[in-house]
Amino acid sequence: MKFLFAPGFTSSGPVHVALALGAMVAIVSALVGVFTVVRSQSFAGHALTDVATAGGAGAGYLGVNALAGFVVGSLTGGVAMETIGVHRVRSRDVATGIVLGAATGCSALFFYLAANAGSSTGSTQRILFGSLFEVAPDTLPIVGLLSVVTVAALALIGRALLLSSVSPEMATVGGISTRSVGVIFMLTLAVSVGLSSVAIGAILSTALLIGPAASALRMARTIRGAMLLACVLGVVATSLGVLLAYDSYNWSSRHTPLPVSFFVVVVVVVTYALTYVPVLRRRATTGRS
Amino acid sequence: MFSGFMLNAWESGTLVAIVAGIVGFFVVLRGSAFPAHAIPNGAFAGAAGANLIGINPLLGLGLFSLLAALGIGSWGRRGRPDVVTALALVLMLALGAAFLSQSSAYEPEIYALLFGEILGVSSSQLVPLMALGVICAIAIAVLYRPLLVTSLIPDVAAAHGMSTTTIDTAFLIIVAMATTMTVPVVGALLIFTLMMGPPAAARSLSSRPSLALGLSVVIAVGVMWASIASAFQWNWPVGFFVGTYSAIAYAIARLISLRPRTRTRTLYRAHTH
């Protein structure tokens, strides 16, 4: 066990916070992610991470809590994209791209201003790539609350969302307001991006959103199964990331640990690649009797 | 404003804008916004890696953006393209973050890689920049019609024996080259802005491909010049202005295109034969 768990791993306070936060964030991201992938909104989800970056950078400059910056940023981005037309498939990519670009410009400005004001050493790196070990324990309750609200909202609109992803017309005729469902989903997406930005960094949060969900969708037989599996995969990825990053301190003689986010992303991508190994793939696509 | 290092900024900025205007036009036309966003992020990892092992950053940039392009091109056909693109993107970024954590890069260097340092372009960088720009322009000129046809009517193109997958990959390689030349100037995160805003604006203004392509270049160069001038004036990062002005250009173009015009007539003329 010493080989796997480096000394102090199980008793370290930051490790506990990192594991708890990682698990919560992974679960929210996985659930929202399943719908993001089914609706082919990966790009929109990713664009929100860039807007969250701008929010985080702005918070860094103003000296506000980064989580507030991430969430406010991605919520604003979500509303902006919804307004200029992500709901129309044809102009979706362009609308997303424009918002993304403008947000990146703002990030450039905020990081620059923050650096000039000398208010934050290393904040660029922390906001972009995250550092789960440096999260303040008092962030946990807020993250928990936002997670619960997001999951509840998703439970409320889940089936309507699913049908409107299959066919907006069928959903409308079946008595669903596809527009409101779309807007509510965009908000849950924005919050989950904000949350995962705290955990693995704003521009890497796409990994937790898309990766576990896409892998689970390839392996599960039902949507419900995919949601469960995605949660498990997400929690495994963040926990493994924390563990490996903690261990990596001892890997080189210079004692420069690798970032948690790097390991989380690697685990997520390797998992997705593994779903292409035939044995691991259920033959659900041909489930005819 | 037009002397010494500023002259380099004007020259490199103009070059980058022209290439971004041309390549971006096809990015918008083909709906490749997401890959075009992902490839520069791959380039970021390359530059960070080159920094770590101490080789020419341009080499790392080129290698990794090429890898990203080929990876997205080949794997994307087997899985869901948007998912594969997203995962390739974060993997590259995470690698970049890992490289940075192992090297002793200062914050300004990381910042420059991501958001560009146009005022820091040296005269010696102009030559490779120009060479890559010319190669991109030639490649686009050679592939102009196949690119148009495969984007607009893929089925017809396939029936004429054009391999859409080959053209897809070729195009992603062009994006990779354009990225390699532009990342040192405007940064990994911002080149995408320049490839999106001006072409999208141009597309709303004209339905004639050649005119829209020309407009796209003109708008890109205009955005770039205005950004450099503003950055010089207010001493804020040029990337902020590139992002803002691109979005403004797009908004204005959309407003203009909403006015009733004679567009329907040109559309119908095309259908009578």
Added chain:
Amino acid sequence: MTTTPTSRSLVPVLEVDDVSVTFGGRAVLDHVSFEIAPGEFTGLIGSNGVGKTTLLRVILGLQKTTSGTIRVLGQPLRHRSRSLGYVPQKVILDPDVPLRARDLVALGVDAHRFGLRRRSREDKDRVEEMLDAVDALGFADARVGSLSGGEQQRVLIAHALISRPSLLLLDEPLANLDPKSVQEIVALLHRVSVQHDVAVLLSAHEMNALLPVMDRIVYVTNGKAASGTTEEVVRTDVLSELYGHHVDVLQLHGRVLVVAEPSADTDHLPSHATLHLD
């Protein structure tokens, strides 16, 4: 279902009253009127681009009318009327999405209800019953994205049917199907219409496959429509007036052909002039 059998037999399931739709000064639908009685099997026939899809969208409440009214079961069309069941031609879904045929049918029961919900034994039985009604039990556990056009069509019909609509609307269900599947779907729809007491309105650009089952035809061209039984509508004088120039209606081995007079002005040839001799 709140309507009693007596009121159902009196009130038409659908009344389209003097409906016009104008896009940019061009009339896509030009004062269209017709009614559908309960349980009636109606074909909405016309070539591509004559306004069939617009008419369906108007009835479904997905498209606003410029003038005129639509009533479903005597009630003015509200935006979300669950007395209508809609079957799109196909849905585009990645085969990677683990949504089985039975899941899609079940969404017809409760997709419009908010919150978590455990599906009752009754719901599950009803899903099974619907899958059986459309002969889809054989691929009930296959993913929707991996089904063929004909298979998807059946699942979509079951999805629409499970909410017990009074009128089933289908958008070109027969397009892109092979001749055998066309016959199967038509027979299936007719059976379902009788067994579940539901009126059917389906759009098609070819009427011959529907002739044996159609109670009523709504023939659309250039935004205008003529409605009645096949004998009343598919006649040389009626269709000539509708087209605005002379067309001949020919009967051939129980098939109907609508043919324009040979003329220099071939632009106005109705597309039914093509012979179907399969």
